[in-house]
Amino acid sequence: MTNSNLAQSASRVGLGNDHRKEPPFFFSPRDYENLRAFAARIIPSGSNIEEDPGASEVGTVNYVDSWVLDESDSTKADLRQALEFVDRNCRERFGLTFKDLHAEKQDDFLSWMAVDREGSDFFDKLRAACIEGFYSDYCDPDYVGRTAWSLVGFQGKRISDVKKDWSFLRIYREKDC
Amino acid sequence: MSAVDDQFDVCVVGTGAGGGLIAGQLTRRGLRVAIIERGHFWTTKDFSRFEVDMYRKLWAPWETTSNRELGYEDEIHFAQGRCVGGSTTIFTAVAHRPPASNFEDWHKETGVVDADGRPFSYATLETHYELVERHNSVRSYNELDPGTLRVQMGFEKIGLNLVPSNAYITSACEKSGCLFGCPTEAKRGTMLSYVIPAVLLGAELFYDARAIRVLLQKTSQGVVCEGVEFVASDGEMRQIRAKITVLALGSLNTPQLLMNSNLQAYAGDSPSLGQIGRNMAVNTAKMVFGKFDEILDNYLVKPLPAHCLDLVPEGILFEASSIMEGPLGFALPLVDEADRPLWGHRHKEIMKNYRYYAGIFLNTRDHNNGWIELDEHGSGKFFKPIIPEDRKILERARSVAREALEAAGANDIVETIYLSAHMQGTCRMGEDRSKSVVNSNGEMHDIKRLFIGDASVIPKVIDANPSLTIMVLASRLVDYICKDREAYLAAK
Numbered sequence: 001m002t003n004s005n006l007a008q009s010a011s012r013v014g015l016g017n018d019h020r021k022e023p024p025f026f027f028s029p030r031d032y033e034n035l036r037a038f039a040a041r042i043i044p045s046g047s048n049i050e051e052d053p054g055a056s057e058v059g060t061v062n063y064v065d066s067w068v069l070d071e072s073d074s075t076k077a078d079l080r081q082a083l084e085f086v087d088r089n090c091r092e093r094f095g096l097t098f099k100d101l102h103a104e105k106q107d108d109f110l111s112w113m114a115v116d117r118e119g120s121d122f123f124d125k126l127r128a129a130c131i132e133g134f135y136s137d138y139c140d141p142d143y144v145g146r147t148a149w150s151l152v153g154f155q156g157k158r159i160s161d162v163k164k165d166w167s168f169l170r171i172y173r174e175k176d177c
Numbered sequence: 178m179s180a181v182d183d184q185f186d187v188c189v190v191g192t193g194a195g196g197g198l199i200a201g202q203l204t205r206r207g208l209r210v211a212i213i214e215r216g217h218f219w220t221t222k223d224f225s226r227f228e229v230d231m232y233r234k235l236w237a238p239w240e241t242t243s244n245r246e247l248g249y250e251d252e253i254h255f256a257q258g259r260c261v262g263g264s265t266t267i268f269t270a271v272a273h274r275p276p277a278s279n280f281e282d283w284h285k286e287t288g289v290v291d292a293d294g295r296p297f298s299y300a301t302l303e304t305h306y307e308l309v310e311r312h313n314s315v316r317s318y319n320e321l322d323p324g325t326l327r328v329q330m331g332f333e334k335i336g337l338n339l340v341p342s343n344a345y346i347t348s349a350c351e352k353s354g355c356l357f358g359c360p361t362e363a364k365r366g367t368m369l370s371y372v373i374p375a376v377l378l379g380a381e382l383f384y385d386a387r388a389i390r391v392l393l394q395k396t397s398q399g400v401v402c403e404g405v406e407f408v409a410s411d412g413e414m415r416q417i418r419a420k421i422t423v424l425a426l427g428s429l430n431t432p433q434l435l436m437n438s439n440l441q442a443y444a445g446d447s448p449s450l451g452q453i454g455r456n457m458a459v460n461t462a463k464m465v466f467g468k469f470d471e472i473l474d475n476y477l478v479k480p481l482p483a484h485c486l487d488l489v490p491e492g493i494l495f496e497a498s499s500i501m502e503g504p505l506g507f508a509l510p511l512v513d514e515a516d517r518p519l520w521g522h523r524h525k526e527i528m529k530n531y532r533y534y535a536g537i538f539l540n541t542r543d544h545n546n547g548w549i550e551l552d553e554h555g556s557g558k559f560f561k562p563i564i565p566e567d568r569k570i571l572e573r574a575r576s577v578a579r580e581a582l583e584a585a586g587a588n589d590i591v592e593t594i595y596l597s598a599h600m601q602g603t604c605r606m607g608e609d610r611s612k613s614v615v616n617s618n619g620e621m622h623d624i625k626r627l628f629i630g631d632a633s634v635i636p637k638v639i640d641a642n643p644s645l646t647i648m649v650l651a652s653r654l655v656d657y658i659c660k661d662r663e664a665y666l667a668a669k
Contacts, residue, residue, distance in 0.1 A: 042521065052529075114517055115517060128509060131505070135508045148528075151529060152528050152529060153532040154476065154531065158225070158360060163227075165227070168230075
């Protein structure tokens with residue numbers, strides 16, 4: 001069994017990827033890459049990524065991958081099933097998984113999924129997790145650059161000097177070790 | 178399993194608008210009170226503007242209706258606090274006294290009466306409104322921010338009046354994020370006004386504790402409640418024995434606790450028990466945001482400081498302005514023209530203009546047509562179909578809100594999902610046992626010594642922001658218990 005197969009079967013039975021020191025901690029490599037691509041369409045980057053970063057630059061996928069570890073079993077199952085839905089339907093329609101589609105095709109797929117009877121609930125859950133990741137002002141521990149609060153202009157009294165404690169996320173706990 | 182103590186006079190479950198007041202006031206009157214709260218005991222020093230952290234610590238995960246299972250298109254999303262103080266720790270502090278007309282139908286609905294047996298009316302509650310307003314520093318909030326003044330101008334242009342509303346806020350307000358707990362204690366709520374004073378006077382507070390069921394006993398006087406079983410913060414199952422038990426977990430959770438308590442095994446099937454979890458109204462609401470030419474910074478304000486009462490006769494109450502006080506709360510509920518969640522470039526453009534938006538919160542006086550069921554795991558499922566009568570009110574409210582924003586000069590308008598923090602009516606009070614769960618005093622028809630002290634008891638939907646009315650009903654319940662306290666406390 002390869003490492004990625006091991007990780008996949010471990011996460012399928014709900015163990016997460018406990019042995020790892022770096023993401024993905026929860027998702028299988030395939031789901032993780034598809035989620036990264038999904039987040040990049042929900043919160044796209046501008047043409048100047050320093051001025052106008054999106055989910056790709058700050059690492060929103062890593063927020064979701066760490067955050068979900070402490071969520072309920074049903075939330076975990078929902079997100080896994082949602083990403084399985086994305087993979088299965090993309091393969092059926094395009095013969096490729098989501099991350100390998102062109103951005104335009106990805107947007108077409110998401111527009112369909114967002115109103116599909118079976119897909120819309122999955123879409124809403126993935127979208128909400130990505131938006132929470134990005135607009136919480138999360139960024140990866142090694143990221144240097146603009147983040148959501150600066151992008152939207154959320155600042156001022158009791159905001160600019162807030163100490164953001166990310167220790168509820170495993171990616172930050174590993175960093176501190 | 179261990180009993181904590183069998184000497185408590187009262188066990189109160191929940192510390193929100195209802196439970197917090199009841200625990201505090203009964204302690205002040207000399208009763209020995211135990212308090213069970215599902216959330217954590219965060220206090221003022223913990224309340225920062227780190228939005229995601231505060232949502233995680235102070236808010237319950239949002240609940241959503243299952244209307245689509247019944248073939249209805251729209252879901253409604255429910256917000257609640259989960260912390261000491263409940264939703265009053267995270268509310269926008271609107272202290273709304275409903276117009277007297279709101280109470281006119283209560284007696285007709287369930288036969289509810291006042292202490293002298295006369296039909297229940299606004300007059301039944303008037304002295305309690307005055308008392309609770311004093312306890313909670315209620316005043317007219319006159320310091321309107323630029324966003325609210327903008328929206329006010331729009332309302333004026335279409336012939337409607339947006340005027341300052343009352344708030345539970347002292348003059349020390351620093352406009353620092355009501356939704357994430359007030360960092361200055363200018364905003365009052367049950368934590369400050371009732372729960373902390375109760376603890377200082379000897380009440381025992383069990384937080385991070387989850388009530389599992391009420392403890393029942395068949396006696397010669399009928400079925401009697403003897404306390405509550407709960408999972409304590411250390412994970413241990415424990416029991417509190419009390420002469421009087423008051424449930425105030427909120428309109429979504431109080432009926433679930435009752436449904437999980439196997440009441441029928443003790444009390445048999447009765448029309449009253451069949452009413453548990455029914456008749457839910459929620460003030461189905463939506464926010465409509467307008468983008469303006471100038472920076473408004475509508476997150477550095479006291480949210481919803483003003484309201485428009487002109488359309489209350491039509492079942493619509495507008496409040497303004499707010500943009501949810503943080504980018505995350507603003508970003509999540511946005512929808513497109515087809516009411517589907519927004520994403521991609523359009524969503525990001527809106528977010529990049531966050532500082533330019535102001536918003537109208539539209540509350541509707543919807544119908545008591547919702548209900549709660551348990552799934553196979555004993556968890557609640559919520560149904561509140563948007564029926565044609567409610568749809569008509571919502572559409573009218575939406576179009577007036579958009580018109581007001583356009584008149585105010587908005588150059589872009591965007592709406593949110595349907596949402597609510599005003600769930601009510603799931604264990605109504607009344608004298609007609611086929612239409613109510615508790616009697617006019619708040620005690621269950623079929624189970625003695627078991628009271629309900631939250632928004633569940635409201636017989637017919639009130640027009641908006643029920644927190645003040647919940648506290649007022651709780652204050653009335655305290656008076657009732659104290660009047661008859663010897664009878665309750667003496668008996669075994």
